[in-house]
Amino acid sequence: MHTTDHAKKGSLPGPESHPRGRGEAAIIYPVISRRARGLSLGVNLFPDRKRCTYNCPYCEVRPFSNPDVRISVGAVEAELRAFFAQDWKIYSGQFELKDISVSGNGEPTLSPLLEEALEAAFAVLRDMEGTEPSFARVPVVLITNSTGFLKPTICDMLARFSRKVRLQVWAKLDGGSPAMHRLLSGAEFEYGRIVDAIADFAARVPVTLQTMVCRDSRSGQVLFDAEEYLATLQSLGRKNARIAAIQLYTVARPPAEPWIAGLDDAQMRAIAGRVRAALPGWIEVECFGRTGSLE
Numbered sequence: 001m002h003t004t005d006h007a008k009k010g011s012l013p014g015p016e017s018h019p020r021g022r023g024e025a026a027i028i029y030p031v032i033s034r035r036a037r038g039l040s041l042g043v044n045l046f047p048d049r050k051r052c053t054y055n056c057p058y059c060e061v062r063p064f065s066n067p068d069v070r071i072s073v074g075a076v077e078a079e080l081r082a083f084f085a086q087d088w089k090i091y092s093g094q095f096e097l098k099d100i101s102v103s104g105n106g107e108p109t110l111s112p113l114l115e116e117a118l119e120a121a122f123a124v125l126r127d128m129e130g131t132e133p134s135f136a137r138v139p140v141v142l143i144t145n146s147t148g149f150l151k152p153t154i155c156d157m158l159a160r161f162s163r164k165v166r167l168q169v170w171a172k173l174d175g176g177s178p179a180m181h182r183l184l185s186g187a188e189f190e191y192g193r194i195v196d197a198i199a200d201f202a203a204r205v206p207v208t209l210q211t212m213v214c215r216d217s218r219s220g221q222v223l224f225d226a227e228e229y230l231a232t233l234q235s236l237g238r239k240n241a242r243i244a245a246i247q248l249y250t251v252a253r254p255p256a257e258p259w260i261a262g263l264d265d266a267q268m269r270a271i272a273g274r275v276r277a278a279l280p281g282w283i284e285v286e287c288f289g290r291t292g293s294l295e
């Protein structure tokens with residue numbers, strides 16, 4: 001999940017009685033998001049098992065199987081409405097709703113229910129605006145590993161949404177070279193194709209890039225090829241990609257591979273400083289250490 005994903009979260013336990021499922025089987029999960037800086041309501045389109053096009057060594061989604069759990073047409077809207085009717089009052093005194101984020105146990109653009117889930121999130125927010133005026137500013141965030149940008153139908157659907165509602169797209173860009181990208185994605189997608197797909201999509205819709213910075217604890221090597229990564233960012237700029245922000249983050253939870261380790265805060269700050277210095281000042285570079293934002 002990238003969620004659990006790409007947006008690291010300190011989990012906020014829900015009330016014991018609520019019906020929205022527990023753990024990885026949940027369709028709706030309230031979490032404290034370091035990146036969103038508040039309560040982020042997650043929508044998990046894969047409660048039965050992880051589905052992803054990548055196999056990142058730092059992935060925080062454990063292999064699991066809930067063969068009896070089904071997500072069906074209408075489920076996301078029903079679960080969202082149930083959350084706001086029953087559970088929201090438990091959180092609302094303490095937390096501001098920052099976003100509804102569609103990610104979950106895998107790559108959401110693989111789900112046939114993605115478009116419906118986005119529609120449902122916007123419909124529920126709109127209906128809540130009467131009693132919660134601040135919801136008029138709450139965006140829906142799609143968190144993708146960027147392979148969805150290889151599909152024109154997905155790009156067209158997201159572009160259509162972004163024209164009519166508050167959609168944010170957060171997209172993974174790990175590594176600045178084919179070798180580093182292969183290592184960090186655990187997959188064989190051609191790096192140049194992924195970068196081109198990000199560029200094409202970001203020329204239509206602004207994108208926030210999420211980049212993992214971690215190290216191989218066996219060799220001590222930091223798995224971040226700064227020079228090549230910065231060259232990639234500059235190439236995106238030349239292609240008129242609109243990069244809204246860059247989020248650099250490190251491992252905060254047990255990763256899939258035991259040899260992946262997080263960086264300490266000083267290392268993360270140094271890398272963020274280097275990225276910041278190389279980019280135009282209007283691109284915000286956010287930096288997250290093992291325990292939270294380093295701003």
Ligand code: SF4
Nearest residue numbers: 001002052056059145
């Ligand atoms: S394998 Fe990678 S892209 Fe897929 S869910 Fe895990 S971290 Fe996200």
